[in-house]
């Protein structure tokens with residue numbers, strides 16, 4: 001595993017961005033909902049906007065859709081600044097969290113709404129609406145009213161109503177939030193298939209990290225109105241660059257230390273560990289090193305190692321989770337239950353080893 | 369088991385019973401009596417007798433056709449004006465009212481705290497020959513010098529509009545208030561300008577309020593007589609005035625009953641036609 005961090009400047013000049021957000025800020029009275037974010041979204045990508053509740057995901061999406069006017073900054077769609085244009089003049093469509101289907105119109109009229117505004121009628125209109133309903137697997141329901149459909153079906157109609165217009169970008173605000181778990185999983189795959197089929201850029205807002213990981217080509221993690229990190233799912237998981245990202249995506253062990261060389265960090269107990277050189281680029285002084293629990297092995301044989309006593313253990317079936325007290329801090333480790341009777345009792349001493357490649361580095365905790 | 373089922377079968381009727389009894393006692397019985405009386409003949413001195421006097425109906429229609437027509441004309445005009453005036457007000461309160469909503473609604477119903485009669489008498493003063501309204505209208509040449517507003521049809525329509533405005537504005541407000549704003553946003557997202565979004569989404573969704581408001585205004589307005597009596601003249605009298613005078617002054621009960629019955633039948637017919645035209649779905653929301 002090489003530890004090359006993609007650099008924004010390194011992107012080829014010809015790259016086609018569907019959306020560029022430049023210094024985008026939104027203030028409501030006394031709250032800064034979105035704080036000076038800049039972001040490029042490539043054409044045809046499935047892009048997820050991930051973050052905890054209240055971090056500004058919806059506000060960002062609403063600014064792209066045109067429902068909220070930015071306090072500052074630019075929004076470029078295909079190279080043109082649209083930040084001050086009303087929604088109906090933007091080549092984007094939205095799937096609303098509550099679906100927002102028109103209750104007084106039939107399914108056909110709902111899906112045809114956008115096309116009709118653009119002057120498409122007759123056989124062309126019927127064909128395109130029919131195709132869109134087929135795409136979401138609901139052909140033949142066109143005479144029903146929205147309230148005669150189930151939640152999952154309404155969700156698909158909302159998708160068809162937006163996609164039928166072939167927008168440059170499709171915005172989805174927690175579109176699966178109202179569905180039960182099984183339907184949710186189904187729709188995740190379905191959405192991915194549809195995105196693949198139509199090739200339109202999707203910007204998908206979610207606070208469910210698993211959903212973002214399974215669906216998106218690229219994820220942007222937001223926190224408190226700013227961007228923490230942008231990258232592919234595996235990149236964000238393996239090489240988080242901030243403590244927030246490390247903690248938000250899965251479990252991670254963070255240990256404080258000080259940089260003592262090109263690729264060496266000295267932990268609080270004096271242990272020196274080796275980390276990828278690139279992970280230390282541009283850093284100095286105090287940092288935290290991180291390693292995922294499943295990357296730790298019991299016993300030696302790895303370049304980095306730490307010893308500690310088992311403080312807690314939890315049997316999960318496929319694996320056992322141990323929490324170890326080490327001089328450098330508490331460490332969580334998952335051990336595969338590949339042999340019977342291999343459980344380790346509380347209070348026993350264990351040595352953990354891991355590879356430098358599996359180590360990441362984030363900023364030091366502020367209060368230490 | 370069978371007993372339980374029987375009980376459940378009876379429950380709806382038991383629940384309906386009080387309402388039905390109320391309707392029977394205070395609506396159906398008087399209605400039957402009205403029909404009975406409308407077919408009587410005679411006079412107050414020698415008493416009335418039931419004689420199948422269908423002539424009461426013919427003479428009501430023949431003698432007071434103008435008043436009937438005027439009732440529906442004035443009520444129709446007042447309903448349309450009330451709708452046009454209240455819609456923007458209700459819209460504004462529902463969507464832009466913010467934290468002032470309740471206060472603004474209070475302003476709409478505020479006139480109701482004064483009795484109907486006093487409110488209408490106040491309009492008599494407002495529209496009087498030397499009042500500021502007439503002076504203003506004369507100044508801008510909408511009323512010729514020496515002309516009047518009081519004692520004209522215009523004054524009657526103005527009075528009716530004013531008196532029934534809250535019946536129009538409140539149902540409109542309620543139906544507009546319920547509209548989910550994300551629907552309007554969705555219309556904008558689907559390339560509808562503000563105006564098209566209003567025409568295709570907001571307005572159709574407010575139709576239950578429009579229907580309720582127009583019915584609540586039109587029905588009582590068609591039978592009204594206070595406005596025509598206080599603000600109009602004999603040439604702008606409505607059928608309510610005739611019924612009132614037949615009943616209270618001339619004590620001609622059969623004629624008054626026949627006219628009331630005709631008025632009711634016409635209104636009922638109109639409501640049915642209207643309901644059919646807009647679709648009963650809109651009436652029930």
Ligand SMILES: Nc1ncnc2c1ncn2[C@@H]1O[C@H](COP(=O)(O)OP(=O)(O)OP(=O)(O)O)[C@@H](O)[C@H]1O
Pocket residue numbers: 028029031032033051052053054055056057058059060207
């Ligand atoms: N219209 C508004 N007026 C005032 N504050 C607002 C408004 N809309 C959003 N905010 C605030 O802006 C911040 C970001 O809100 P936003 O809805 O974008 O969060 P979110 O990331 O979508 O959260 P969630 O996952 O809960 O939907 C929050 O603190 C919220 O309270």
Ligand SMILES: [Mg+2]
Pocket residue numbers: 057058059
């Ligand atoms: Mg949100």
